[in-house]
Amino acid sequence: MMIGQLAASTGLPVRTLRFYADAGVLPARERTASGYRLFGPDAVARARLIRTLRELGVGLDDIKRVLSAETSLDEVAAEHVRALDAQIRVLRLQRAVLRAFIGSTDPEELRRMTDLTKLTAEQRRRIVDDYLDAVFGDNPSTVADRLAMGAPELPEDPTPEQVAAWVEIAELLRDPDFVATSRRMAERARAEGPEPDVAQFEVGKAVGELAGPAARAGVDPASADALAVIERLDALSPGPAEDRARRAERIEAFTDRRVGRYWTLVGIINGWAPSQAPEDIVDTWEWYARALRAHA
Known part of the structure; x- marks a missing residue:
């Protein structure tokens, strides 16, 4: 069938089908003497699958891998779900940051919120671990254990209050004066003996x-x-x-x-x-x- 006939069968614009063909995900079976593309009967189902995957946000490279049997549709779907989950977490954080900022007029505060909430869970945990290392070092301490076990865990869909609290905690744990005061407390506790x-x-x-x-x-x-x-x-x-x-x-x-x-x-x-x-x-x-x- 000609590309116009394929467009009529799939409901897709000719321009879109031509783009898919040029990208290699919807190859023509052959060309006419005049250079027009001719598509086989499987092109209708193929074009509809491509349209569905594109509407779901799947990239052309992954679509090409599925259609060439390099990977399964199930595997690509699972990969895409993980990518969407990551994007959703970022969007939720961004929404919470903006809600927490409402009412403020300090652009620097918005920058601090954005910078700290863009960190991964592992990077946020590293801020707590760096504080514990600076205060307690390698010395065993029930206080250090309690702090480690009670470390803040920002949820995937935080409230504005939780975002503001996390920003304040991160700044507190990075404050050299607070770290020094905490270290003095830890050293005195060790010097005064057992619990x-x-x-x-x-x-x-x-x-x-x-x-x-x-x-x-x-x-x-x-x-x-x-x-x-x-x-x-x-x-x-x-x-x-x-x-x-x-x-x-x-x-x-x-x-x-x-x-x-x-x-x-x-x-x-x-x-x-x-x-x-x-x-x-x-x-x-x-x-x-x-x-x-x-x-x-």
């Missing part, structure tokens, strides 16, 4: 139960009410009594508001629902340290 025992964990729980309400209520750390809280906590402390000023200094050494912020951001990204916001925990321990100093 605290169960009794000390119970004291920590009691701090939240007793000092927490006082901090949230705005009780003056230098007041008699604050002293009453301290005395109750003193009675729960295991072992010999410790100087309150020294206890306050230790709390201050291991309390950094940015650490609390980190865990809040991780919770947003990973979809956690914490029983208590990390910032509230920091508020509690900061209040307790001030009260200890006031009544040292």
